[in-house]
Every structure is written in structure tokens, then in C-alpha cells.
Amino acid sequence: MDDPIRLACPSGELFNPVLTMGTQVSCLLVISHFFQLLFKPLGQPGPVAQILAGFVLGPSGLSHIDKVKKFFFQNFAIDYYETMALYARIIIMFLIGLEMDFPYLRRNFRVASIIAGGSSLVCTIFAIAVTSFIYEETGAHGSAVMMALTVACDLS
Structure with a gap:
């Protein structure tokens, strides 16, 4: 008798990329909220907490632990992550435009x-x-x- 999980995901992975990404975003939100609680009395904005949460969960932080790395960086889900990152960038740029x-700016040009x-x-x-x-x-x-021009434009 075939295992229904193996039939649903032929690569043998137990996680659906969309569900895994939802869990990852939840973890990032919890950690960034924790950092925001720590840094708000110091006058630091929310994006600083989000960047630190990314460092903690990213390759330079907790992802050195094999189980965390296997969960957060799944090989079969890379295409999903790239697509969602593109949409997230579009949404963030749209929201930045809404806040202009x-x-x-004319008064303080x-x-x-x-x-x-x-x-x-x-x-x-x-x-x-x-x-x-x-x-x-x-x-x-x-x-x-x-390459220098591209890096300068990206940073600016």
C-alpha cells in the first residue's frame, strides 16, 4: 500500500512549500517582533528589527544548525521562494510609494x-x-x- 504523503509529494519531502513559507514568515514575524520590543526604547525603527530577524534565521545565524537549515532552505522550494520574493518586493515598493x-518633500526639499x-x-x-x-x-x-555601478545603484 502506497503512503499518501509520498504520493502527494513525489520528491519525498514532507512539507508543502506554501505551508513551509507560511511557517517561516510566522517565525520571522515572532523574532522581529521580539527585536522590535527590545529596540523600540532605543528609538530604532521596525525595519532594523526585521533585518536582525533575517540575520538570526538566515545563513549567518541559526541556519548553521542542520535541522533549521533543512527546514528553512529546502531545495525543492527554491522556485516558489524566488517567485514570492519578487511579489514581496513589488508589494513593498508599492507600499513605499503609498507612504510618499x-x-x-516640497516643503523640505x-x-x-x-x-x-x-x-x-x-x-x-x-x-x-x-x-x-x-x-x-x-x-x-x-x-x-x-559591477561597481550596479552595486552602487543597488545600495543607493
């Missing part, structure tokens, strides 16, 4: 321009500094200048 306050220009300049300097390292480590086969 153009009358405020000089200060906003200085902050935007300064942060872009710092990101460009950082990109120039790390591009040679990234180029060597990834074994890239293209123009290093183009």
Missing part, C-alpha cells in the same frame, strides 16, 4: 536633497570599496566598472 508625502545626495554618495564610495572583493569572490566575468 509629496507636500512634505533642501534637507531631503542633502540627505538623499549624501546617502547616495556614501553608498557609491562603499560600492567602489567593496566591488573588487565581490568581483574576486564571485569569479565574475564582466566589466568591474559595470
Whole structure:
């Protein structure tokens, strides 16, 4: 008699990628909420807590433990994760656009321009500094200048 779980998922994996991703998002939300409770008295915004939660659960944190890594980085679900990451980026950019306050920007154009220009300049300097390292480590086969421009645009 065939096992119904094996029939439902021929690769032998016991988890559905959508359910697994829901569990992963739940874990990320709980950990980021914990960090937000810690950092809110220090005046840190919510995205700082979310970034730290990503570090804790990502490859640089708890994913060094084999069981956690096997759960959070399943090989059969990579296509699902890439698709969902694309949709999540689209939604986040849409939400950022909704939060734009153009009358405020017009009133504070000089200060906003200085902050935007300064942060872009710092990101460009950082990109120039790390591009040679990234180029060597990834074994890239293209123009290093183009890679520096791409990294600078990504960071800015």
C-alpha cells in the first residue's frame, strides 16, 4: 500500500512549500517582533528589527544548525521562494510609494536633497570599496566598472 504523503509529494519531502513559507514568515514575524520590543526604547525603527530577524534565521545565524537549515532552505522550494520574493518586493515598493508625502518633500526639499545626495554618495564610495572583493569572490566575468555601478545603484 502506497503512503499518501509520498504520493502527494513525489520528491519525498514532507512539507508543502506554501505551508513551509507560511511557517517561516510566522517565525520571522515572532523574532522581529521580539527585536522590535527590545529596540523600540532605543528609538530604532521596525525595519532594523526585521533585518536582525533575517540575520538570526538566515545563513549567518541559526541556519548553521542542520535541522533549521533543512527546514528553512529546502531545495525543492527554491522556485516558489524566488517567485514570492519578487511579489514581496513589488508589494513593498508599492507600499513605499503609498507612504510618499509629496507636500512634505516640497516643503523640505533642501534637507531631503542633502540627505538623499549624501546617502547616495556614501553608498557609491562603499560600492567602489567593496566591488573588487565581490568581483574576486564571485569569479565574475564582466566589466568591474559595470559591477561597481550596479552595486552602487543597488545600495543607493
